Amino acid sequence: MESTFWYERWKQGQIGFHGLEVNTWLIKYWPHVTKSMENKKVFVPLCGKTLDMLWLQDEGYEVIGCEISPIAVQDFFSHNKLEVSRTIEGEFEVWQSGNITLYCGDFFALKPEQLEGCGIIYDRASLIALPESMRNQYAKHLLRLAQPQKTQILLITLEYDQEKMSGPPFSVSTEQINDYYQQHFTIECLSSKDVLNEAPNFKKRGLTHLTENVLLLS
Numbered sequence: 001m002e003s004t005f006w007y008e009r010w011k012q013g014q015i016g017f018h019g020l021e022v023n024t025w026l027i028k029y030w031p032h033v034t035k036s037m038e039n040k041k042v043f044v045p046l047c048g049k050t051l052d053m054l055w056l057q058d059e060g061y062e063v064i065g066c067e068i069s070p071i072a073v074q075d076f077f078s079h080n081k082l083e084v085s086r087t088i089e090g091e092f093e094v095w096q097s098g099n100i101t102l103y104c105g106d107f108f109a110l111k112p113e114q115l116e117g118c119g120i121i122y123d124r125a126s127l128i129a130l131p132e133s134m135r136n137q138y139a140k141h142l143l144r145l146a147q148p149q150k151t152q153i154l155l156i157t158l159e160y161d162q163e164k165m166s167g168p169p170f171s172v173s174t175e176q177i178n179d180y181y182q183q184h185f186t187i188e189c190l191s192s193k194d195v196l197n198e199a200p201n202f203k204k205r206g207l208t209h210l211t212e213n214v215l216l217l218s
């Protein structure tokens with residue numbers, strides 16, 4: 001997906017992926033993700049303006065996000081009435097408030113030092129935002145940014161018949177996730193549930209099943 005696609009989506013307000021409440025899987029599984037982890041720094045790739053970042057901050061975590069759309073970043077801070085400071089760091093404009101730092105720019109330009117100390121990655125609708133041709137590159141870059149031996153990933157994906165609907169969100173099978181990550185992580189499925197009834201728009205577009213998978217990579 002080209003950056004222009006996302007700029008346009010944000011400009012037009014076509015952001016059906018944005019949850020109006022904190023993600024229920026995050027709330028449910030966070031204690032499981034963090035139970036054997038001292039680390040208190042979370043990276044949220046392709047973060048949009050998700051409220052999940054506020055929740056993580058309230059849980060006592062430092063949050064680093066990366067988002068290409070300046071509209072999304074601006075909205076996140078203004079809608080939540082957060083005072084913000086802005087600096088330039090290489091190709092990024094860095095927006096910071098409290099324990100939340102958002103790198104506004106291209107995920108693929110991030111460097112490991114910008115995520116120094118992050119031990120947890122929260123990927124909801126990020127891997128699945130990208131077409132197959134970019135996902136391998138995304139996973140490889142994520143592995144370059146993080147240190148797999150010290151990192152856990154909470155990954156939330158969707159699986160459906162890709163013939164019936166074009167993405168994003170794209171369908172990502174568990175086989176593909178294994179291809180991307182199993183060399184570096186043990187992959188545990190925390191939940192796998194058909195959520196089609198909760199997604200009437202996708203039903204209208206012809207889907208007959210829509211499985212949401214919640215995975216812990218450690």
Ligand SMILES: C[S@@+](CC[C@H](N)C(=O)[O-])C[C@H]1O[C@@H](n2cnc3c(N)ncnc32)[C@H](O)[C@@H]1O
Nearest residue numbers: 006017046047048050067068106107124125129
């Ligand atoms: C499907 S949305 C998911 C947002 C967020 N994870 C959530 O749960 O609401 C994907 C987001 O990735 C952003 N994005 C797409 N390509 C990007 C890139 N190369 N670097 C940074 N952000 C990107 C888009 O602007 C969009 O906000």
